[in-house]
Amino acid sequence: MNDLSPTATRILDVAQDLIQKSGYNAISFNHIAEGVGIKKPSIVHHFPNKAALGRAVVVRYRETFTVALDSVQADPTKNALDVLALYFKPYTDIANTREKICLCGALAGEFMALPEEMKEEVASFFKQHLQWLRSILQAGKDDGVLGFCGPADAMAKLIFDALQGGLIVARATDEDGHLNGVIDELIKNIRPA
Amino acid sequence: MNDLSPTATRILDVAQDLIQKSGYNAISFNHIAEGVGIKKPSIVHHFPNKAALGRAVVVRYRETFTVALDSVQADPTKNALDVLALYFKPYTDIANTREKICLCGALAGEFMALPEEMKEEVASFFKQHLQWLRSILQAGKDDGVLGFCGPADAMAKLIFDALQGGLIVARATDEDGHLNGVIDELIKNIRPA
DNA sequence: GTCTATACAAAGATAGAC
DNA sequence: GTCTATCTTTGTATAGAC
Numbered sequence: 001m002n003d004l005s006p007t008a009t010r011i012l013d014v015a016q017d018l019i020q021k022s023g024y025n026a027i028s029f030n031h032i033a034e035g036v037g038i039k040k041p042s043i044v045h046h047f048p049n050k051a052a053l054g055r056a057v058v059v060r061y062r063e064t065f066t067v068a069l070d071s072v073q074a075d076p077t078k079n080a081l082d083v084l085a086l087y088f089k090p091y092t093d094i095a096n097t098r099e100k101i102c103l104c105g106a107l108a109g110e111f112m113a114l115p116e117e118m119k120e121e122v123a124s125f126f127k128q129h130l131q132w133l134r135s136i137l138q139a140g141k142d143d144g145v146l147g148f149c150g151p152a153d154a155m156a157k158l159i160f161d162a163l164q165g166g167l168i169v170a171r172a173t174d175e176d177g178h179l180n181g182v183i184d185e186l187i188k189n190i191r192p193a
Numbered sequence: 194m195n196d197l198s199p200t201a202t203r204i205l206d207v208a209q210d211l212i213q214k215s216g217y218n219a220i221s222f223n224h225i226a227e228g229v230g231i232k233k234p235s236i237v238h239h240f241p242n243k244a245a246l247g248r249a250v251v252v253r254y255r256e257t258f259t260v261a262l263d264s265v266q267a268d269p270t271k272n273a274l275d276v277l278a279l280y281f282k283p284y285t286d287i288a289n290t291r292e293k294i295c296l297c298g299a300l301a302g303e304f305m306a307l308p309e310e311m312k313e314e315v316a317s318f319f320k321q322h323l324q325w326l327r328s329i330l331q332a333g334k335d336d337g338v339l340g341f342c343g344p345a346d347a348m349a350k351l352i353f354d355a356l357q358g359g360l361i362v363a364r365a366t367d368e369d370g371h372l373n374g375v376i377d378e379l380i381k382n383i384r385p386a
Numbered sequence: 387g388t389c390t391a392t393a394c395a396a397a398g399a400t401a402g403a404c
Numbered sequence: 405g406t407c408t409a410t411c412t413t414t415g416t417a418t419a420g421a422c
Contacts, residue, residue, distance in 0.1 A: 022303055025215075025216060099305055108302070109216060109298065112292055113216055150378050157371060158379065162354045165355055168301045169301065169353065174316070184343070
């Protein structure tokens with residue numbers, strides 16, 4: 001899945017950066033080309049149209065997380081709280097940029113104006129993360145490391161939605177430490193009583 | 194603040210509906226004009242440009258909530274849990290449309306691509322709701338109706354971000370009852386132990 | 387207050403030279 | 405693989421008639 005030319009990779013890099021900042025509909029081939037340092041038609045040589053490029057960005061983003069989630073989950077030396085701390089890290093990294101949010105959070109904000117092939121990828125990203133969180137939470141509850149109330153599924157939704165919403169609200173309000181406050185509060189609510 | 198002509202009001206109605214579905218950058222005067230049943234240049238007669246129209250939509254949205262929040266908070270017959278239940282109602286209503294999210298949630302997703310005057314209004318909306326929630330939560334904790342852990346400010350952020358994120362994730366995944374599950378989980382975590 | 391007509395820029399996309 | 409040139413559509417905005 002990594003059979004991408006160096007230029008194609010840089011196009012995806014720039015496109016992802018711009019989408020995380022401004023969304024999909026606000027950006028154009030020209031903006032991306034300028035960031036890469038090439039001209040508009042050169043992009044079409046690597047990706048046939050804007051929707052295909054947009055989809056490729058999400059596919060790569062999703063795969064990066066898939067690998068990371070799997071490897072973290074498979075580590076037997078880490079308990080559920082350790083695993084969750086690792087999961088939160090990319091979110092705080094994004095929040096620290098002050099200009100970006102989650103790629104899929106940005107796209108989901110303009111969901112009804114996305115090409116069909118992008119909608120599917122964004123939805124898959126969300127479902128994948130929700131399922132992964134549910135699995136981690138359930139395991140943590142089973143062995144007593146976690147002690148939240150209610151089913152793991154509901155807490156997974158609360159955590160994931162709070163992270164996505166947290167990034168969006170934090171960027172707009174530009175309040176220092178907003179997301180960290182949310183994460184701390186989440187951790188307080190999943191610890192055993 | 195309600196000195197708007199009937200046509201101007203309908204323009205705001207249609208524009209708000211479209212933004213909640215598709216965002217600000219995905220829509221145009223043509224889309225709005227079509228929804229209202231007038232021609233493109235007629236919109237400019239009511240709002241000088243797109244940014245002014247966008248700002249007017251957010252200002253009106255914000256004012257509607259301001260009135261509602263104040264009246265709910267001022268009702269002495271309702272305790273903090275009742276007040277929060279009323280606060281959640283508009284969110285579940287939006288989720289039930291299956292196509293919309295919070296107006297300001299949609300705009301915040303493309304925040305860096307918004308005109309400056311819209312950024313300010315969106316930020317104010319978020320800060321206003323966060324402050325209101327903090328106030329309600331603190332009052333509920335003080336008189337024992339609520340029993341969450343940590344400061345009211347952190348729980349206010351968690352609740353608000355989860356609602357905003359919940360709308361976004363619910364629409365993209367199209368899962369029935371997603372937001373209700375999040376709200377139930379929130380309520381479980383703010384009740385006294 | 388709404389319209390037709392138009393100006394002007396930017397968008398996505400294609401053709402073909404190098 | 406990248407470019408210039410071009411096509412077509414759509415976007416915001418303006419001018420001026422009704």
